[in-house]
Structure formats: C-alpha cells, structure tokens
Amino acid sequence: MNLPDLKGLRGKKPLAVAGALAAVALIILITALNSRVYAVSVDGKFLGNVKSKQVVETAKQKLIESYREKLGSEIQLAQNIEVTPGKPAKGDMLGEEELLKKLEESISVRIKAVAILINDSEVAAVKDRQTAESVLQAVKDHYVSRVPGELVRVEVPDRIKLAEKYVDIKQVMTLEDAKNLILNGTIETRTHTVGQGENLWSIAKQNGIPFNKLIEANPQLESADRLSPGDVIYLKEAKPLLNVTVVKRVTYEKPIPYKTQIVQDSSLWKWDQVVKQPGQNGVKQVSAELVYENGVQVSEKPLGEKVIKEPTARIVARGTKSEVAFRGSGRFIWPVTGQITSRFGTRWGEFHTGLDIANSPGTPVRAANAGVVTFAGRNGGYGKLVIVNHGGGFETYYAHLNTISVSVGEKVEKGEVLGTVGTTGRTTGPHLHFEVRVNGAPKNPLLYLGK
Incomplete structure (x- = not known):
C-alpha cells in the first residue's frame, strides 16, 4: 500500500495537511478490517475462523430453516454460537457451507412443544395444543367406553395445565403413546x-x-x-396419572327372592315334610346412577324400581302327626339309605341277624321308631352299638357306628339322629348293621321297614 509523502506536506496549508492525514488513517483502517477474522465456537469448542459475522448469521439461519422443514414446527438451538474477533489463524478459514456442516455436527435442536402438567407435574410433551387436548380427551373416552350405561357426566378432579416450551425432539410423544403413559401411570x-x-x-x-x-x-x-x-x-x-370419574345411568333386572311358607298337615308324620309348591323368584327393573373412578365402580345411587314379575312363594307342608312314644307299632323307617350289602339269613355258614346298609362314614343314622335307648356303647363284634326299645316287645339294633349321639335312658323320637355310619367292630367297610328284634328274637328287617 502506498502512503502519501508526508515530507511533501511541509509548508502546505493546515487544511491540506489535515485532509492528507485523514486519508492515511482511513486507508489504515480499511486495511485492518480486511485482515481481521472471527473465531467461531460452540459451548467453548472451537470450530474455525470466518471472514465476517455475517457468514455465521447466514449459516445459523440456514441451519434453523433446514430443521423447520423437517420438523414442521418452531425450533430452538440448544447451544450458543460464540463469535469473537481473532487474529488470522493458520488454516481453518471456513466458508458458509463448511461452517453450516460443522454447526450441524455440534448443535442439538430443541423443538417447540406443549407440555401436559397434572397437579403441577409434567407428565408428557406433544407437538401442539390440539394434540395435548386430544390426549386428555382420549383418556376420558377410554374410561367412558369401559362401563355400560347412559353417560351422565365426566369429572376430572386433578389440576391440568398446558404449557408451551422447547424440549429435546426425542421427548415429543405421539398422541397414542402419551395416552397410554397417562393411563398406565x-x-x-x-x-x-x-x-x-x-x-x-x-x-x-x-x-x-x-x-x-x-x-x-x-x-x-x-x-x-x-x-x-x-x-x-x-x-x-x-x-393412573390422571384420575377420571365417570357417572352413568343404568337400567337392569334384579331377582326378587321368593319366600317360604310353612303349612301344617295332620296327614304327615311330624318328621316328614312335602313341598306343595316350588318357589320362583320374581323380577324387578332397577334404575340407578353408578359412579366409577378410573374404571372401578365405587358407588350406586338407586333412582327407582319397577316390579315386572311378582315372586311365587314356596309352600312346604310339615307333618303334625306323631306316634305315641314308647309303644311299638312294628312300623319302622329306614335308619339310613344306601346299598344293601348283606341281607338277613344264612351267610358264609353263619346266620346273619340283621341287614347291612352301606354308606359313607359320618352319614347320620336315625331311630327307626320312637323309643328309649337301652344300650349305647361298645359291644364286641358290633363295635359301637345303640339299642332302642320301642315297647310291645320291639327293639332295634344300630351297629358298627362311628359316633354315638345318645345315652342310655334317653327318649328318642322317630327319625332322631342316634349316631353316624362307621367301621367299628368286625366289619370290612363302612356300613350300618341294622336289626329288628321281637321279644328278643331277630326278625327280617325288610318285613317291617317302610310299613
């Protein structure tokens, strides 16, 4: 660069001298500006030098626009780009495209989204307010669809707030993912x-x-x-992260339980009863308001009832006729039901004095007629034995019992429980050995049972 000859200014007018000096200063300034460079860094990491700040600004805007085209929303650079005046450096003089590439490698992007806050806690972030509102509606619809009935109202007791903020792009959730996150909690x-x-x-x-x-x-x-x-x-x-109360009105049918009526019947023995008329439940229509919290019913408020069908009472006839106690009549009921495994008469070379009736251990054994207990205890091969005297020379024996529930001298009614089926004494399996004796002689029980 050629500077004016200052020696030639001697003797010149002051105005001319001042103009020449100003020209020199301007030339020096332009030269200095043309030789200055700018150092570009991201969060302290040096990327390179550029000729001017405009190069940085242009590259930055191109970076932002490229992300906006991809994401379709407002974005924000997560790191700061630092530009400082520097001295000419060896190499690393970046053009606009080279700087853009380095910025893409070094800067992450935050996208403008809408955060969903429930009770002041952020639970999810979605792309925009419309999506956030759709997420909340989808959660409500989930609970509404889970329960039957006519919708009365939906209530959300929690505080909900939607707030715009910049978040990492990986934090932005789809509508479905945000809904499931809130539901699963x-x-x-x-x-x-x-x-x-x-x-x-x-x-x-x-x-x-x-x-x-x-x-x-x-x-x-x-x-x-x-x-x-x-x-x-x-x-x-x-x-769930969001509590939803659903109130629905329902109408359903509910059974009306039938009642049982007892009528007296003098033609039946007092231990007998007969169902004269079977009972049948009625039906009523019930209207109610049901309250569900997060899909679980918590209360029911009745609104009204309407009887569709009246119940039919069950009528049971209960006998009042009884035999005179302690007077043998020769008429006996079966002391227990079951398969007859051995009859009265000769058996295996011996005389079997009674009737063997098989049944499960613990089955109740009942008195064949009214009488007085004359024996209750163990008796050799009979095992546990009960003997009842019915008067008129009649006695009945109940052998091989598991338990005995009466005692000697006790008066018993026809059908009263004496004990339970067992295997005590000489026996090969659970059964009742039943005898009928008249004046001490064993008789075939089948001639007396059921009469």
Missing part, C-alpha cells in the same frame, strides 16, 4: 387381608386387577386355591 403395591369367603378370583375382580397379574404379584402362594381368612396378599396395580 405408575405401579402401586398395597396389601389386602383375605376375608371370609374370599378367593383370588373374587379379590382380582373386586379390585379390577387381571387374575394373572395377581398371581405374579404373590409368588409366595403355594396354590391359587389355598387361601384362608386372615392371609395377607399383595396387590400390584397401575396408578
């Missing part, structure tokens, strides 16, 4: 003490938990069928 574990009559099936249904999930939550159980009142089991269930 977090897993909550609590205990349940088993009550009378409860089982795993009823507990799972009552708490709205899938049966297989209840089994998985209780690996300590040896069997799903072995639960006793007082046992403690674990309930693991999803706690």
Whole structure:
C-alpha cells in the first residue's frame, strides 16, 4: 500500500495537511478490517475462523430453516454460537457451507412443544395444543367406553395445565403413546387381608386387577386355591396419572327372592315334610346412577324400581302327626339309605341277624321308631352299638357306628339322629348293621321297614 509523502506536506496549508492525514488513517483502517477474522465456537469448542459475522448469521439461519422443514414446527438451538474477533489463524478459514456442516455436527435442536402438567407435574410433551387436548380427551373416552350405561357426566378432579416450551425432539410423544403413559401411570403395591369367603378370583375382580397379574404379584402362594381368612396378599396395580370419574345411568333386572311358607298337615308324620309348591323368584327393573373412578365402580345411587314379575312363594307342608312314644307299632323307617350289602339269613355258614346298609362314614343314622335307648356303647363284634326299645316287645339294633349321639335312658323320637355310619367292630367297610328284634328274637328287617 502506498502512503502519501508526508515530507511533501511541509509548508502546505493546515487544511491540506489535515485532509492528507485523514486519508492515511482511513486507508489504515480499511486495511485492518480486511485482515481481521472471527473465531467461531460452540459451548467453548472451537470450530474455525470466518471472514465476517455475517457468514455465521447466514449459516445459523440456514441451519434453523433446514430443521423447520423437517420438523414442521418452531425450533430452538440448544447451544450458543460464540463469535469473537481473532487474529488470522493458520488454516481453518471456513466458508458458509463448511461452517453450516460443522454447526450441524455440534448443535442439538430443541423443538417447540406443549407440555401436559397434572397437579403441577409434567407428565408428557406433544407437538401442539390440539394434540395435548386430544390426549386428555382420549383418556376420558377410554374410561367412558369401559362401563355400560347412559353417560351422565365426566369429572376430572386433578389440576391440568398446558404449557408451551422447547424440549429435546426425542421427548415429543405421539398422541397414542402419551395416552397410554397417562393411563398406565405408575405401579402401586398395597396389601389386602383375605376375608371370609374370599378367593383370588373374587379379590382380582373386586379390585379390577387381571387374575394373572395377581398371581405374579404373590409368588409366595403355594396354590391359587389355598387361601384362608386372615392371609395377607399383595396387590400390584397401575396408578393412573390422571384420575377420571365417570357417572352413568343404568337400567337392569334384579331377582326378587321368593319366600317360604310353612303349612301344617295332620296327614304327615311330624318328621316328614312335602313341598306343595316350588318357589320362583320374581323380577324387578332397577334404575340407578353408578359412579366409577378410573374404571372401578365405587358407588350406586338407586333412582327407582319397577316390579315386572311378582315372586311365587314356596309352600312346604310339615307333618303334625306323631306316634305315641314308647309303644311299638312294628312300623319302622329306614335308619339310613344306601346299598344293601348283606341281607338277613344264612351267610358264609353263619346266620346273619340283621341287614347291612352301606354308606359313607359320618352319614347320620336315625331311630327307626320312637323309643328309649337301652344300650349305647361298645359291644364286641358290633363295635359301637345303640339299642332302642320301642315297647310291645320291639327293639332295634344300630351297629358298627362311628359316633354315638345318645345315652342310655334317653327318649328318642322317630327319625332322631342316634349316631353316624362307621367301621367299628368286625366289619370290612363302612356300613350300618341294622336289626329288628321281637321279644328278643331277630326278625327280617325288610318285613317291617317302610310299613
């Protein structure tokens, strides 16, 4: 660069001198500006030098526009681009396209989204407000569709807020994913003490938990069928992030239980009864308002009832006729039902003095007629034995009993329980050995039973 000859300014007018000096200063300034470079860094990481700040600004705008074309929304650069004046560096003088490429490698992008906040906690972020509102509506619709009836109202007791914010693009969820996240929520574990009559099936249904999930939550159980009142089991269930109350009006039919009427019948023995008319439940139509919280019914408010069909009473005739106690009549009822395994008469070279009637151990054995107990205890091959004297020379024997429920001297009525079928004494299996004796001599019971 050629500068003016300052020596030649001697003797010149001051105005001319000042103009020449200004020209020199301008030339020096232009030269300095043309030789200056700018260092570009991202979060302290040096990327290179550029000739001017405009190169950086242009590359930055191109980067933003390229992301906007891909994402279709407002975006924000997550890191700061630092531009500082520097001295000419060896190499690394970047053009616009070279700088753009380095910026794409070094800068992450945040996208403008809408965050869904429930009770002041952020639970999900979606692309825009419309999507956020659709997510909330989809959660409500899920609970509405799960229960039957006419919709009355839907209530959400939680505080909901939608807020615009810039988030990492990976945080933006689809409508379906955000809905499922809110519905599934977090897993909550609590205990349940088993009550009378409860089982795993009823507990799972009552708490709205899938049966297989209840089994998985209780690996300590040896069997799903072995639960006793007082046992403690674990309930693991999803706690939704949004609570939804659904109120529906339903109409359903409910049975009206029939009643049983007892009528006296003098033609029947007092231990007998006969169903004269079978009962039949009635039907009523019930209208009610049901309240569900997160799909589980919590209350029912009756609105009205209408009887569609009246119930039909069950009528039972109960006998009043009785025999005079302690007077043998020779008419006996069967002391127990079952298969006759051995009859009265000769058997295996011996004389069998009674009738063997097979039945399960513990089956009640009843008095064949009214009388007085004259023996109750063990008696050799008879095992546990009860003897009842009916008067008029009649006696009945009840042998091989498992238990005895009467005592000597006790008066018993026809049909009263004397004990239970067993295998005591000489026997090959559970049965009742029944004898009828008249004046001490054994008689064939079949001649007296059922008369």
